[in-house]
Amino acid sequence: MSTETVPRWRRLEPDERREQILACAIRLFGERPYAAVSTTDVAREAGVARGLINHYFDSKRGLYLEVVQRMVTVPKAGRAKVPTGPLRERVEFSVDWLLDAIGAHGKTWIAVLGTEGVGNDPEVERILAEADEQAAVNLLKTVGMYDAEPEGEQLRALVRAYGGMVKALGREWITHGNLTREQVQLVLTEQLITLLVDTFPRMQRQN
Amino acid sequence: MSTETVPRWRRLEPDERREQILACAIRLFGERPYAAVSTTDVAREAGVARGLINHYFDSKRGLYLEVVQRMVTVPKAGRAKVPTGPLRERVEFSVDWLLDAIGAHGKTWIAVLGTEGVGNDPEVERILAEADEQAAVNLLKTVGMYDAEPEGEQLRALVRAYGGMVKALGREWITHGNLTREQVQLVLTEQLITLLVDTFPRMQRQN
DNA sequence: CATACTGTTGACTGCATGTCAATAGGCGTG
DNA sequence: CACGCCTATTGACATGCAGTCAACAGTATG
Numbered sequence: 180m181s182t183e184t185v186p187r188w189r190r191l192e193p194d195e196r197r198e199q200i201l202a203c204a205i206r207l208f209g210e211r212p213y214a215a216v217s218t219t220d221v222a223r224e225a226g227v228a229r230g231l232i233n234h235y236f237d238s239k240r241g242l243y244l245e246v247v248q249r250m251v252t253v254p255k256a257g258r259a260k261v262p263t264g265p266l267r268e269r270v271e272f273s274v275d276w277l278l279d280a281i282g283a284h285g286k287t288w289i290a291v292l293g294t295e296g297v298g299n300d301p302e303v304e305r306i307l308a309e310a311d312e313q314a315a316v317n318l319l320k321t322v323g324m325y326d327a328e329p330e331g332e333q334l335r336a337l338v339r340a341y342g343g344m345v346k347a348l349g350r351e352w353i354t355h356g357n358l359t360r361e362q363v364q365l366v367l368t369e370q371l372i373t374l375l376v377d378t379f380p381r382m383q384r385q386n
Numbered sequence: 387m388s389t390e391t392v393p394r395w396r397r398l399e400p401d402e403r404r405e406q407i408l409a410c411a412i413r414l415f416g417e418r419p420y421a422a423v424s425t426t427d428v429a430r431e432a433g434v435a436r437g438l439i440n441h442y443f444d445s446k447r448g449l450y451l452e453v454v455q456r457m458v459t460v461p462k463a464g465r466a467k468v469p470t471g472p473l474r475e476r477v478e479f480s481v482d483w484l485l486d487a488i489g490a491h492g493k494t495w496i497a498v499l500g501t502e503g504v505g506n507d508p509e510v511e512r513i514l515a516e517a518d519e520q521a522a523v524n525l526l527k528t529v530g531m532y533d534a535e536p537e538g539e540q541l542r543a544l545v546r547a548y549g550g551m552v553k554a555l556g557r558e559w560i561t562h563g564n565l566t567r568e569q570v571q572l573v574l575t576e577q578l579i580t581l582l583v584d585t586f587p588r589m590q591r592q593n
Numbered sequence: 594c595a596t597a598c599t600g601t602t603g604a605c606t607g608c609a610t611g612t613c614a615a616t617a618g619g620c621g622t623g
Numbered sequence: 624c625a626c627g628c629c630t631a632t633t634g635a636c637a638t639g640c641a642g643t644c645a646a647c648a649g650t651a652t653g
């Protein structure tokens with residue numbers, strides 16, 4: 180008869196446990212809407228007592244906010260090449276890079292943009308706005324127009340709005356399959372060029 | 387001593403009561419996110435017993451879905467003028483009409499688009515997708531390209547995606563005040579023209 | 594092997610949702 | 624005008640979830 184004591188649970192480093200719970204939460208919140216995911220679900224998924232979740236995260240809402248933060252944080256893949264040459268080429272390069280990123284993280288991506296519900300959640304809105312801004316800045320730097328003269332703020336606003344179309348087209352491509360990658364690429368390229376070389380200058384004159 | 391019996395509550399026609407509750411729900415769900423609105427809140431706001439909500443709506447979720455449905459249902463304002471003339475004019479007319487609609491229902495509008503959270507809610511997604519499709523069809527009809535040749539489905543997909551930019555620009559204009567109405571109008575007009583007269587034809591050739 | 598540190602548990606509390614039998618508003622009828 | 628019926632509405636109940644906390648048990652250390 181073995182009196183060997185087999186531990187009922189393993190003790191992990193705080194960071195490790197936190198990550199593990201967060202990973203499970205990301206999966207579940209990605210599949211179902213907020214209200215349809217209980218902390219009990221997350222706890223079961225992580226093989227952990229429910230109370231532990233409140234130990235590592237203030238509340239269910241706090242956990243959710245971190246999930247959103249993680250999901251919108253683009254891996255910022257190392258794009259070593261700093262493109263040069265005429266604007267058109269830089270734009271094409273940027274759009275291509277965008278589509279690569281979307282294609283790679285497609286699954287997570289659609290989960291993030293999946294639902295635009297009703298109801299103002301300032302916190303969530305702030306996180307998403309920050310991510311949009313980040314993406315806009317990235318794009319502008321890549322096409323070499325970040326240091327855009329007067330009214331750079333307006334240009335960023337335009338590119339942020341352009342991001343809205345990127346998301347929508349991404350959904351048409353990835354989730355609905357209504358458009359091919361080539362088609363999306365064409366549209367995004369033409370639209371961005373129009374925006375940068377035609378609309379933006381005219382808008383400046385209008386100020 | 388008056389023995390007059392003053393009713394504790396008034397008996398309403400089902401449709402009437404339903405509308406009343408729905409109106410309160412729209413207000414509350416427009417202000418706070420789903421989880422932060424309890425059926426108790428809605429009941430108090432409407433001055434009825436909580437149980438009545440489950441009598442008229444299957445569940446809190448069911449109520450929410452109807453709220454979303456109402457909020458995305460554009461009043462479909464009677465635009466009597468059927469525009470004619472060159473495409474540019476029709477586009478300008480359409481964009482102008484769009485911005486009028488956004489400006490008028492601005493408050494509700496931003497509430498609807500306010501938050502894009504994480505998590506797939508197929509029902510909500512379906513409602514919003516339907517609204518987007520409706521808007522796209524409306525726009526295409528107004529510019530006179532609804533009966534667009536082959537690949538009309540692809541054109542609708544493009545216009546739906548364009549709608550993504552409309553929303554984003556609307557937010558930059560209405561809620562953040564980063565752009566003026568004139569600027570938004572300029573951008574939307576140029577982008578739509580590019581899409582219709584340049585990109586779409588090229589895309590068709592690409593098929 | 595004993596001890597201390599702390600990651601982890603499980604029970605407790607309050608609140609929210611959904612259900613259902615009982616109640617009462619108010620219209621139609623005698 | 625009073626009575627009675629229909630049903631809109633209520634209020635209590637059951638279930639489940641979120642947050643708190645004292646106690647427990649891995650586990651590293653001497």
